[in-house]
Amino acid sequence: MICCVMCLLLFCLFRFMLMDEAFLIENRLTLRAISEFSVLLAYFYLCDRTDFFNSSKKSYNRDLFIFLYFLLIIVSAITSFTIHNEKSPLTGKSILYLNRHQTEEWKGWMQVLFLLYHYFAAAEFYNAIRIFIAGYVWMTGFGNFSYYYVRKDFSLARFAQMMWRLNFLVLFCCLVLNNSYVLYYICPMHTLFTLMVYGALGILNKYNEIGSVIALKIIACFLVVILVWEIPGVFEVLWSPFTFLLAYTDPAKPNLPVLHEWHFRSGLDRYIWIIGMIYAYYHPTVERWMEKLEEADWKRRMSIKTAVSVVSLTVGYLWFEYIYKMDKLTYNKYHPYTSWIPITVYISLRNVTQQFRSYSLTLFAWLGKITLETYILQFHVWLRSAVPDGQPKLLLAMIPDYPMLNFMLTSSIYVAISYRLFDLTNTLKIAFVPSKDNKRLVNNIVTATAVSCALYFISFVFLKIPQMLV
Secondary structure, eight states: OHHHHHHHHHHHHHHHHTTOHHHHHHTHHHHHHHHHHHHHHHHHHHHHHSSSSEEEEOOOOHHHHHHHHHHHHHHHHHHHEEEOOOOOTTTSSSOOTTOHHHHHHHHHHHHHHHHHHHHHTOGGGHHHHHHHHHHHHHHHHHHHHHHHHHHOOOOHHHHHHHHHHHHHHHHHHHHHHTOOGGGGTHHHHHHHHHHHHHHHHHTTGGGTTSHHHHHHHHHHHHHHHIIIIISTTHHHHHHGGGHHHHOOOOTTOTTSOTTHHHHHHHHHTTTHHHHHHHHHHTHHHHHHHHHHHHHSOHHHHHHHHHHHHHHHHHHHHHHIIIIITSOHHHHHHHHHHHTHHHHHHHHHHHTSSHHHHHEEEHHHHHHHHTHHHHHHHIIIIIEEOOSTTOOOOEEEESSTTOHHHHHHHHHHHHHHHHHHHHHHHHHHHHHHSOSSOHHHHHHHHHHHHHHHHHHHHHHHHHHHHHHHHO
C-alpha cells in the first residue's frame, strides 16, 4: 500500500513539475492555499528570526491597558451588538443557554485580554489569565462532550479533522522556527484533553445513553487525573517516553527539567475539562429548567432569578477576596481546585435572563473563532523572541519610537494574517482530510507519514555530515 501511495505522490509531483495544465486547474485552490501558507511562514521567520524589523521593550501602563480594552468593548457594542432569535434544538423555544454565539463571544473577550496581557507585560493580571485559560479548557470538555454525546460520531475523519485544527499550524511553526511543541502550550493541552474526552466517550460508546455509565466514565476521568498529577513520580514515568515531543527548555531557565513546563501547564487545568463534561451532560436538563422558569408567573420567575444572581455575586465576591487576591505562586496551588468557581459564576450571570442569553457582541464572537491563530501568531508577528524556544519578551517594532502607531500597525497585520490562516487551515483541511472518503484519508495519512520520515532522515544525514567531517 505504501508503495502505491508513494507512486501516486511521485506522479502528482511529476505532473506539477511539468506544469500540467489540467492538474494545475484541478488543484488550483489547494495549490494557491499552500503557496500562500508558505509565504506567511516565511513572513513569520522574517519577523522573528531576522533583524529586518526592529524590536522594542514592553512597557506597562494600567491606565492605557484598561483604556484600550474598554474602548474595544464600546466600539464592539456600538457596531456589533446583536440580538439572536434562534430556537433551542432541544425544545424548539428561545432558550439559547450557553449558545454558540455566547461561547464564541466569551472566547473573544478573554483572548483580547490574554493578548494585551502579553503585549504590555501586565503582570498584575496573571491570576485572571489563569482563569481565562481554564475557561478555554472548560470549553474543550464542554464542546467535545456535547458533540460526541449528541452526534455519536467517533469516526476517523472527525478525529483527524479535530487533530488537524489543533496542530496543523503549530506543527509548521515548530518546523520553520525550530521551536518546541510545548512553547505553544495551549495546543498540546487542548490536544491532550480532547483526546481524553474522545477516549472517555468513545470507549463502550453504545452505552453512553445510560446515566450510570456516564457517571462511571466521569469518575474514571477524575481517577486518571488524580493518579497522573497528584501522585508524585507517576507523571514523569507516564510522559518520559514522549519526551521527544513534549520536552521544552527555556533559554532563560536552562536548568529546569525538560518536562517541567509540560507538567506545570497541563497540571494547572487538569480538572476543569472534566467539569466542562459534567456541565455538557446536564446542559439539556438545565435548559428544560430554564424553559419551565420562563413559563412561570412573573413573581416566581423574578424571585428565582434574583436569588441566582445574589448567590452568584456573593460566591464570586468571596472567591475574589480570598483566592484571586493571592500572590501568583500561592494562587497556582489553589487554581486547579477552584477555577470552576469564577467560570460557574460567569455562566450563571451571563444566562440569568432570556435577554442576556440572546445578546452578543459579534466582534468578540468573530475574534473568538480565530483564538488558536491569534495565540500562535502573537509569538512571531506581534511579539518577538529572536531565538528558538525563547519566550516573546520583546515587541515587533515596525515604526520605532512611535509605540502607539506601531501597536496599531502590527496589530492590524497580526489580526488580518490570523484570520487568513484560519481560512487557509480550513481550505487545506478539506483538501487533505476528507470527511466522507476514509480510503483517501488513510492514503493521505500514510503519505504524510512516509514523506515526514523521508525528510527527517535527510535532515538527520545533513546534520551529521558536518560532524563527521570535523
